[in-house]
Amino acid sequence: xxxxxxxxxxxxxxxxxxxxxxxxxxxxxxxxxxxxxxxxxxxxxxxxxxxxxxxxxxxxxxxxxxxxxxxxxxxxxxxxxxxxxxxxxxxxxxxxxxxxxxxxxxxxxxxxxxxxxxxxxxxxxxxxxxxxxxxxxxxxxxxxxxxxxxxxxxxxxxxxxxxxxxxxxxxxxxxxxxxxxxxxxxxxxxxxxxxxxxxxxxxxxxxxxxxxxxxxxxxxxxxxxxxxxxxxxxxxxxxxxxxxxxxxxxxxxxxxxxxxxxxxxxxxxxxxxxxxxxxxxxxxxxxxxxxxxxxxxxxxxxxxxxxxxxxxxxxxxxxxxxxxxxxxxxxxxxxxxxxxxxxxxxxxxxxxxxxxxxxxxxxxxxxxxxxxxxxxxxxxxxxxxxxxxxxxxxxxxxxxxxxxxxxxxxxxxxx
Amino acid sequence: xxxxxxxxxxxxxxxxxxxxxxxxxxxxxxxxxxxxxxxxxxxxxxxxxxxxxxxxxxxxxxxxxxxxxxxxxxxxxxxxxxxxxxxxxxxxxxxxxxxxxxxxxxxxxxxxxxxxxxxxxxxxxxxxxxxxxxxxxxxxxxxxxxxxxxxxxxxxxxxxxxxxxxxxxxxxxx
Ligand SMILES: [Zn+2]
Numbered sequence: 252x253x254x255x256x257x258x259x260x261x262x263x264x265x266x267x268x269x270x271x272x273x274x275x276x277x278x279x280x281x282x283x284x285x286x287x288x289x290x291x292x293x294x295x296x297x298x299x300x301x302x303x304x305x306x307x308x309x310x311x312x313x314x315x316x317x318x319x320x321x322x323x324x325x326x327x328x329x330x331x332x333x334x335x336x337x338x339x340x341x342x343x344x345x346x347x348x349x350x351x352x353x354x355x356x357x358x359x360x361x362x363x364x365x366x367x368x369x370x371x372x373x374x375x376x377x378x379x380x381x382x383x384x385x386x387x388x389x390x391x392x393x394x395x396x397x398x399x400x401x402x403x404x405x406x407x408x409x410x411x412x413x414x415x416x417x418x419x420x421x422x423x424x425x426x427x428x429x430x431x432x433x434x435x436x437x438x439x440x441x442x443x444x445x446x447x448x449x450x451x452x453x454x455x456x457x458x459x460x461x462x463x464x465x466x467x468x469x470x471x472x473x474x475x476x477x478x479x480x481x482x483x484x485x486x487x488x489x490x491x492x493x494x495x496x497x498x499x500x501x502x503x504x505x506x507x508x509x510x511x512x513x514x515x516x517x518x519x520x521x522x523x524x525x526x527x528x529x530x531x532x533x534x535x536x537x538x539x540x541x542x543x544x545x546x547x548x549x550x551x552x553x554x555x556x557x558x559x560x561x562x563x564x565x566x567x568x569x570x571x572x573x574x575x576x577x578x579x580x581x582x583x584x585x586x587x588x589x590x591x592x593x594x595x596x597x598x599x600x601x602x603x604x605x606x607x608x609x610x611x612x613x614x615x616x617x618x619x620x621x622x623x624x625x626x627x628x629x630x631x632x633x634x635x636x637x638x639x640x641x642x643x644x645x646x647x648x649x650x651x652x653x654x655x656x657x658x659x660x661x662x663x664x665x666x
Numbered sequence: 667x668x669x670x671x672x673x674x675x676x677x678x679x680x681x682x683x684x685x686x687x688x689x690x691x692x693x694x695x696x697x698x699x700x701x702x703x704x705x706x707x708x709x710x711x712x713x714x715x716x717x718x719x720x721x722x723x724x725x726x727x728x729x730x731x732x733x734x735x736x737x738x739x740x741x742x743x744x745x746x747x748x749x750x751x752x753x754x755x756x757x758x759x760x761x762x763x764x765x766x767x768x769x770x771x772x773x774x775x776x777x778x779x780x781x782x783x784x785x786x787x788x789x790x791x792x793x794x795x796x797x798x799x800x801x802x803x804x805x806x807x808x809x810x811x812x813x814x815x816x817x818x819x820x821x822x823x824x825x826x827x828x829x830x831x832x833x834x835x836x837x838x839x840x
Contacts, residue, residue: 265681272683311693413761414779421804442679450679458676467762467774467799472676511739521733521789525758525781 253352255661257492257499259293259485261619262286263446266480266607269370275310276319279303279366282481283323286362289628290485290495295324298485299357300350303364304333304343305611311372323364338507340365340482340615341559341644341653345505347486348655359488366481367609409474409562411527413466416564419528420468423567423579427468431459432585433563434473434605440592441602443631448478448607468564473605475561480609484619489661500622503663504543504656506536512650524650528564533572536643536652541574544656545664546639549574553656555597555624555633555640557617561604565645570598573643573654597633600624614644618655625659706736709748711818719751719810721785732785733820753810755780755826758788760802776802780826792825807831 262285264270264278273281287293301323303316312318316332323330331350335342347363416430423429438454441447462472485495492499510532511524524531537549546552556575560566567581575596576584584590590598599605601620604613621640623629638660644653706722710733713720721732726741732751737744758781767773776799779788793802794811808826816822 267681267683270683271685271688273686277686311691410761410763410777414759417761418759418804438678448678449676451676452679454676462676464762464764466764521731521735521787522779523729523731523787525779525786525788527759527779 252354252666254354255489255663256348256351256486256502257489257661258502258619258622258657259487259492259495259499260286260289261482261484261623262289263483263616263619264366264481266446266448266478266609268448268476268478270368270479271370275312275315275366275368275371276322278368278479279319279364279481279483280322282364282366282483283362286483286485293360293485293495298324298328298360298362300329300331300361301325301364302331302333302343302346302350302361303366304335304339304346305366306336306339307334309372309610310368323362329358334611335646335651337559337610337646338614338644338651338653339611339646340613341617341642341655342507342614343611344484344615344618344642344655345507345653347484348502348505351486351488359491361486363484363486363615364481365612365615367611368479369477369610370479409466409469412562412565413469414527415568416468416562418526419564419568422528423582425567425582427460427470428456429567429582429585430468430473430563431456431470432582433566434459436585436591437563437566437599437603437605440600440631441606443592444601444606445630446480446607447602448480449476449602450606469562473563475605475608478607478609480607480612482609482612482616482619484615484622496626498626498659500625500657500659501661501663502655502657503545503661504540505654506539506543507651507653508532508536508539509651510535528568530568530572530650530652532650533569533643533645533652533654534574536654537573540641540654540656543664544639544658545662546656550576550596553596553639553641554635554637555600555621557599557601557603557621557640557642559604559614559617559643559645560599561608561613563605566599566603566605569643569645573641592631593634597635600629600631600633602631614646614653617644618642618657621655622657625657703736706734706744710734714822715816715818717812717816717822719753719782720748721751721782723747723749729786730784731787732782733789735787749784751785752783753812753823754829755782755808755810757781757802757804757806757808759804762799762802774799778802778808778826780808791823794825794827797828801828 264281343365350361438451442450442452459472621642624637639658722734722745724738724745758779760778763775780791781788807829810823
């Protein structure tokens with residue numbers, strides 16, 4: 252038993268590398284105000300519960316949800332914080348959905364908020380708190396911290412992505428130019444999105460290829476920025492949604508599937524994922540969410556996709572693994588304009604994570620943007636009518652994939 | 667493209683924000699004691715001193731874990747059989763890190779995931795110092811280079827040497 256759930260609104264703060272003008276609660280407040288402005292009939296008192304989340308310790312502030320309780324309007328209301336690394340935003344959105352579908356008496360409308368103000372603190376300390384346990388066992392087995400640093404410079408998010416990139420590039424037989432093409436599409440789309448960070452309206456492939464390598468085969472110009480920003484999404488029941496907005500977006504399927512850690516592995520014992528671009532977790536996530544939503548032919552039935560991809564090779568890899576294109580055909584789709592703003596299956600018209608990355612917010616900006624495209628309220632609205640869309644998330648070396656499939660009709664297969 | 671012509675930054679549409687009040691603060695992080703079970707590593711570490719490699723094998727799915735693993739995540743059983751592993755391997759995948767050395771000059775360092783012959787897992791390692799990065803490719807055959815006096819630690823294999831590969835389709839796989 253579970254209620255049908257609808258998204259009625261989503262809002263953003265402005266994103267930039269340093270939002271030096273606002274504190275963390277003020278940043279979150281901006282996103283909530285933008286979210287509520289789109290649904291004039293909804294007031295703060297109509298919201299029954301709150302879910303929020305950010306990365307643990309990235310901004311050097313513990314339990315920030317208590318600091319910003321009043322800024323969210325959450326005083327004396329149920330409040331929960333969720334944090335799952337890179338997928339935090341995806342998990343927050345899914346938690347919002349769970350809270351509504353559960354059917355708890357008196358809890359119908361839930362506000363989900365994800366945020367990050369990276370400029371405030373030292374993300375490397377936050378990352379260390381995530382990975383230190385795993386690293387220290389290698390140290391106890393005879394690798395000095397010095398050597399570890401060297402080995403693991405290829406071990407953080409970009410390290411994993413670089414390995415994925417090498418394998419994918421050799422499998423699909425593509426060059427760096429194909430990666431740069433994805434970046435150009437994203438950053439030009441970002442220029443048309445009011446809240447995006449890296450707006451580059453005139454970017455060319457040559458510009459991207461003229462930057463130095465950060466980690467071969469990824470160049471500086473291909474890598475996502477570090478942003479400050481927040482996003483909010485409003486979930487409610489099927490019945491209430493119809494009064495709140497013209498086109499409610501129904502959440503028909505959600506999934507959050509983890510696969511084995513890439514590269515490092517458990518307790519320093521390596522990884523059974525010999526091919527980092529295999530992405531079984533993403534395929535499993537897609538299976539699960541699509542079967543709930545009754546999507547049998549994703550390529551035909553999905554009209555718009557927001558894919559979590561800080562690095563261009565991941566965008567190519569995931570549009571395939573999430574069933575939108577056949578294996579190794581994605582680069583061709585970017586070249587022929589299928590994924591462009593005016594294309595047959597537009598991807599990441601908000602500019603994606605590649606243009607804006609406020610870590611925890613990123614994985615929620617994917618489903619929120621996918622929902623706004625259905626409502627017709629997206630900043631860089633696609634010309635075609637969007638009925639069904641998806642938004643995904645990815646987290647670090649654990650390969651945790653979140654996915655939300657939504658549509659303008661309540662099509663969820665289970666009751 | 668020479669390094670000199672490459673630019674370090676890319677222009678984008680920027681907006682200036684006013685500065686709100688900031689308050690400097692520090693976190694002095696504590697030291698921690700993480701608990702680990704490494705009993706499953708002991709036979710492996712002991713054999714390293716003799717320059718021999720062993721891995722453990724799951725009796726549920728027959729996967730061979732190298733380095734040994736405490737528990738098979740697929741079958742949720744402890745791998746209980748030991749098998750010998752050759753010191754030859756293949757490059758499962760690779761990336762190149764750019765790191766500053768003591769003289770703050772950027773050095774190219776190929777980092778590889780090594781897949782030992784006979785094992786079903788890969789682990790992170792380095793290639794021999796003299797290897798030209800451009801020669802790295804997926805499934806390149808390599809061989810463990812042992813330290814002179816192994817001490818029973820993971821760094822007893824200092825790095826991996828290249829092996830000859832005379833396969834006919836070599837240039838294609840590159
Ligand atoms: Zn097993």
